[in-house]
Each structure stands twice: as C-alpha cells, then as structure tokens.
Amino acid sequence: xxxxxxxxxxxxxxxxxxxxxxxxxxxxxxxxxxxxxxxxxxxxxxxxxxxxxxxxxxxxxxxxxxxxxxxxxxxxxxxxxxxxxxxxxxxxxxxxxxxxxxxxxxxxxx
Amino acid sequence: xxxxxxxxxxxxxxxxxxxxxxxxxxxxxxxxxxxxxxxxxxxxxxxxxxxxxxxxxxxxxxxxxxxxxxxxxxxxxxxxxxxxxxxxxxxxxxxxxxxxxxxxxxxxxxxxxxxxxxxxxxxxxxxxxxxxxxxxxxxxxxxxxxxxxxxxxxxxxxxxxxxxxxxxxxxxxxxxxxxxxxxxxxxx
Numbered sequence: 576x577x578x579x580x581x582x583x584x585x586x587x588x589x590x591x592x593x594x595x596x597x598x599x600x601x602x603x604x605x606x607x608x609x610x611x612x613x614x615x616x617x618x619x620x621x622x623x624x625x626x627x628x629x630x631x632x633x634x635x636x637x638x639x640x641x642x643x644x645x646x647x648x649x650x651x652x653x654x655x656x657x658x659x660x661x662x663x664x665x666x667x668x669x670x671x672x673x674x675x676x677x678x679x680x681x682x683x684x685x
Numbered sequence: 686x687x688x689x690x691x692x693x694x695x696x697x698x699x700x701x702x703x704x705x706x707x708x709x710x711x712x713x714x715x716x717x718x719x720x721x722x723x724x725x726x727x728x729x730x731x732x733x734x735x736x737x738x739x740x741x742x743x744x745x746x747x748x749x750x751x752x753x754x755x756x757x758x759x760x761x762x763x764x765x766x767x768x769x770x771x772x773x774x775x776x777x778x779x780x781x782x783x784x785x786x787x788x789x790x791x792x793x794x795x796x797x798x799x800x801x802x803x804x805x806x807x808x809x810x811x812x813x814x815x816x817x818x819x820x821x822x823x824x825x826x827x828x829x830x831x832x833x834x835x836x837x838x839x840x841x842x843x844x845x846x847x848x849x850x851x852x853x854x855x856x857x858x859x860x861x862x863x864x865x866x867x868x869x870x871x872x873x
Contacts, residue, residue: 621739
C-alpha cells in the first residue's frame, strides 16, 4: 500500500460511522454518530472535508438528495461506503492487529 | 429559526461552492434541533463553535483548491486591512483633523471614490478567483495593479497630509468588504 493510501484515524472513524448508519447517511447524521459512539464532538467542516478526501480516493461515493424545509431548503449530500472503503478499513485493522500482536506493552505499563 | 448571521457568513465565505449547500444545510438542521431542545442561546453558541472549528477543515478541502486563490486573497486583504488600521491608529487624530481642515470641496470625494474603487476591485477579484481561468495569474495581476494604481492616483490628486494619505488605505477594508459581500451574496 502506497503512503498516501493509508487511512488516518479520523478517516477510519468516519468510514466506520458510515458503515454503522444504514439509512442514507449524510454529514449531520455521520457527525452525530461519531459523537454518540466516541464522545468526540467533531466539526462538520472536518467531517465533510474527510468525506470528500475519501471520495477522491474512491472509498466512498455520494449523491445529492432533495432539499428539505428543516434544512432551510438546502439539499443533503448522502454518502455510501464502497467496496474499496471496506477493504481499506480491513487492511487498517489487520495492520494494527499485526503491530499489537505479541506486545507485552500492556503488562509492562499496567 | 435562523442561525446567527456572522457565523453563517463565515461558513459561506470559506466553504467550497460544490458542497456549501450540504454543509450549511447540515448545520442548519442540527441548529434547529438544538434550538428546540436547548434554547436559542445555547444553539447560537453551538453554531459559532461549529463555524469556527470547521474553518481548518473547509480551508483544506481539496474541492476548494480552485478557490485557493480566493481564500488567499481574502486572507491577504484582511491582513492588509489590519496593517492599515494599525498604521492609521498612530496618527488618526491628526489625519481626521487634516481632513476637516481641508478647504473647498474637502477630501471626502476622494475618500468616497477610493472606497468605491476598492469595493469594486474587491468584488472583481473575488469573481475572477472563483473562475478557473488558465490565464488567472495574469488577469489577477492586472486587476490588482488597476485597483491599487487608481487608489494611489486618488491619493496623489488629493491635497492630502501624509497621514491622511495613509488613511486612504482604509479603502483596503472596503476591498475586503467587496470580496466577502460577493462570496456571501453568491451563496444565498
């Protein structure tokens, strides 16, 4: 895997939140999911910037929904994780598990 | 219920055009929910916090790369405005006194003309930076030169005291205003 293809921590969080949400996820619902699961209050700008970067890498895709009154007549951009996104997540997890394997880190610093 | 104007304008000014609608809509949706459950004051505070914390992400947005010029121009012009205000601060009393002491038509027409010039060129710059022209740098250079030459000529034509001439640099905030106003109006 080339250097630019590794997933950053927040990219993994966003992809996992996307996987957890089944009903056409969009910026606000992804942000809320991240906050409810991790307790981390992320900025909507950071979420959108990350999603756009993931889309450029071909890991997610997006489409524009219909405008709604509750959003001041503004449309949602819905996101969907692609097979490449799932593969990248799996790869990231495998890499971390390999690094963790056999470490006595936890016993040494317990 | 509408979120506060200033953070909305901030988001409008920095968000990439292609995704402004979805970003502003997400903020608005959550703002309305928070205002209903927590009250407007807390919802306003949340909106401000989101707008400010979103700045780094929105500015680094790769879709906005073609807008990098507009962002850079806005930052440069705002920084210039602060510098001009600092320069003016030292001799502001003297400058104002000079303006009021001027005879004949006075200096106000020059000031007004300078501000109009700056606002016009500010809006023009914002317009040009938003397009993806191949000859962008050349055109922008011409606009910059045009805007500043007119401002300097106005300064030279006016029978100004040196400090009052520096005050003409107050037109730089007008250029910022022109550029920001253009961004905001285009997003509405």
